[in-house]
Amino acid sequence: MACTTILVGKAASYDGSTIIARNEDSPNGQFRPKRMEVVQPTDQPRTYTSVLGHLTIELPDSPLRYTSVPDAITDQGIWAAAGFNSENVAMTATETITSNERVLGADPLVSFVPAKGAEGDPGYAPGRAGGLGEEDLVTVVLPYIHSAREGVARLGSLLEEYGTYEMNGIAFSDVDEIWWLETVGGHHWIAKRVPDDAYVTMPNQLGIDSFDLADAEGEQRNHMASPDLRQWMADNHLDLTFGAVGPVGFAGKEGAAAGNLGVADVFNPREAFGSHSDSDHVYNTPRAWYMQRCLNPSAAWDGPAAKLRPESDAIPWSRTPERKLTIEDVKYVLSAHYQGTPFDPYGWQGTPDTRGAYRPIGINRNGQLAVLQIRPYVPAAFRSVQWMAFGSNPFNALVPLYGNVDELPEYLCNTSERVTSESFYWANRLIGALADARFHDNAAAVEGYQERMGALGHQMLRETDAAVAEAVADEVPAALAHANGELAATLKRETEKLLGRVLYTTSCAMRNGFSMSDNER
Numbered sequence: 001m002a003c004t005t006i007l008v009g010k011a012a013s014y015d016g017s018t019i020i021a022r023n024e025d026s027p028n029g030q031f032r033p034k035r036m037e038v039v040q041p042t043d044q045p046r047t048y049t050s051v052l053g054h055l056t057i058e059l060p061d062s063p064l065r066y067t068s069v070p071d072a073i074t075d076q077g078i079w080a081a082a083g084f085n086s087e088n089v090a091m092t093a094t095e096t097i098t099s100n101e102r103v104l105g106a107d108p109l110v111s112f113v114p115a116k117g118a119e120g121d122p123g124y125a126p127g128r129a130g131g132l133g134e135e136d137l138v139t140v141v142l143p144y145i146h147s148a149r150e151g152v153a154r155l156g157s158l159l160e161e162y163g164t165y166e167m168n169g170i171a172f173s174d175v176d177e178i179w180w181l182e183t184v185g186g187h188h189w190i191a192k193r194v195p196d197d198a199y200v201t202m203p204n205q206l207g208i209d210s211f212d213l214a215d216a217e218g219e220q221r222n223h224m225a226s227p228d229l230r231q232w233m234a235d236n237h238l239d240l241t242f243g244a245v246g247p248v249g250f251a252g253k254e255g256a257a258a259g260n261l262g263v264a265d266v267f268n269p270r271e272a273f274g275s276h277s278d279s280d281h282v283y284n285t286p287r288a289w290y291m292q293r294c295l296n297p298s299a300a301w302d303g304p305a306a307k308l309r310p311e312s313d314a315i316p317w318s319r320t321p322e323r324k325l326t327i328e329d330v331k332y333v334l335s336a337h338y339q340g341t342p343f344d345p346y347g348w349q350g351t352p353d354t355r356g357a358y359r360p361i362g363i364n365r366n367g368q369l370a371v372l373q374i375r376p377y378v379p380a381a382f383r384s385v386q387w388m389a390f391g392s393n394p395f396n397a398l399v400p401l402y403g404n405v406d407e408l409p410e411y412l413c414n415t416s417e418r419v420t421s422e423s424f425y426w427a428n429r430l431i432g433a434l435a436d437a438r439f440h441d442n443a444a445a446v447e448g449y450q451e452r453m454g455a456l457g458h459q460m461l462r463e464t465d466a467a468v469a470e471a472v473a474d475e476v477p478a479a480l481a482h483a484n485g486e487l488a489a490t491l492k493r494e495t496e497k498l499l500g501r502v503l504y505t506t507s508c509a510m511r512n513g514f515s516m517s518d519n520e521r
Helices: 101-106 136-143 148-163 213-217 229-235 269-274 286-293 327-333 426-438 439-468 473-507
Strands: 003-008 017-024 035-041 047-049 056-058 064-067 082-084 088-096 169-172 178-184 186-193 199-202 224-226 366-374 384-390 397-404
Touching: 003 088, 003 169, 003 178, 003 286, 003 327, 017 169, 017 327, 064 136, 082 136, 082 366, 082 384, 088 136, 088 366, 101 148, 136 148, 148 169, 148 178, 148 186, 148 224, 169 213, 178 269, 186 229, 199 224, 199 286, 213 229, 286 327, 327 366, 327 439, 384 426, 397 439, 397 473, 426 439, 426 473, 439 473
Parallel strands: none
Antiparallel strands: 003 017, 003 199, 017 366, 035 064, 047 056, 064 082, 082 088, 088 169, 169 178, 178 186, 186 224, 366 384, 384 397
16 A cells, blocks of 8 residues: 655654654555544454455454544455554554565565365365455554554564565554554564654655664663564575674674674664665655655755755655644645655646656545544543544645544545545545646635634644543543534535535636636526
């Protein structure tokens, strides 16, 4: 799944929140409709079978309530995408990432293999279930964890037991920490804690660029990994750090006596496990370049002085921003189409060739954007806020919904295969397709809508926080659901108004228009 992720540590955010956010994008030529849902413990399966992987696993008996953003059409599985559980732990899964032939040869992906022939027939070969994939991960992990670190541990153990059929990156957060896990081959994984004062950009590539294996094997303060990672790397010659000399030791250290097996204690996973292909340089790295260009604008990103360019392999995984980052910053970079550069498909700079050179972040096949914010300055009963947008991000609005609720507004949950403006998902798809055709003519209306809804969202949070601060605990979920519903009602009205304006503007520019009219109706 082609996606883009940004993670913001609590000391890097404007209000001390941890923030994890991801665009979920459909593959090229597909538009997978999305909706929202609250999954109650009674509705969580105890025996789970995946659609694409054909894997059946037993789940624990005591799930937590959680929010999710599943596919509206489940022929390919649930794809729950992102949400909070009732313990204020957030998860977004997944960011599809890349690998290389050495890794995939050392630990092959666990793909589904159908049975060959019928049982009892000559030549019959039994089938094999695949491993876990993006369709499964939120469903089998989020309802069972009580911290971000616990999320890493649970998912890691599942990967070790069942494997995976694809390379993915997964984010977990709680009020104190953000962790990022990357799968490595079929059964191995690494995870790193996001520095509190930094943000992380992830554009469909294996991203972690420094990993302390000794910490992962010891205190696990900031790193976790498969227990056998060092031995596996040594056996398969995966560490590309200068000085690694094979399975007998590591130059400059204590060698085999220290147990390092020829693998550096601190190594670069992007070099060991990742890719630097030509396609990365047009599809992946330019997105990280642009996000960091926006959030650290004083660095040299353009011209002869630029050390990092759109096709650079050295764009850092994490970076301290020049100022604290807001929800609006997150939305902007996850809606970006290279504004202010020769690569903007809607821009005037450059040439027709440069304007189509790189894959935008805000692309036509954005399905949903979930920005998961956990606020430390309010009681646990209402600290989780799931900011949501559907459709192509340059044309949609991001709105907040309290996550500690038993139900979510119908307008965001009613997506089906039927195209209708009564659905927030489909209304946004219609707006994007119409507005794109006359981008500059519609830009003012779209920007006004985005600003109005963002302001109303912040206002709703401020007023509702104050109203429920002294409420009886049992009354809080209903009060939060009511506030979500009131905002959704306004959102529906404003979205329909924008749809009408965009429809009018683009209709006036149709090529079969004619200025002469008989003025009769």
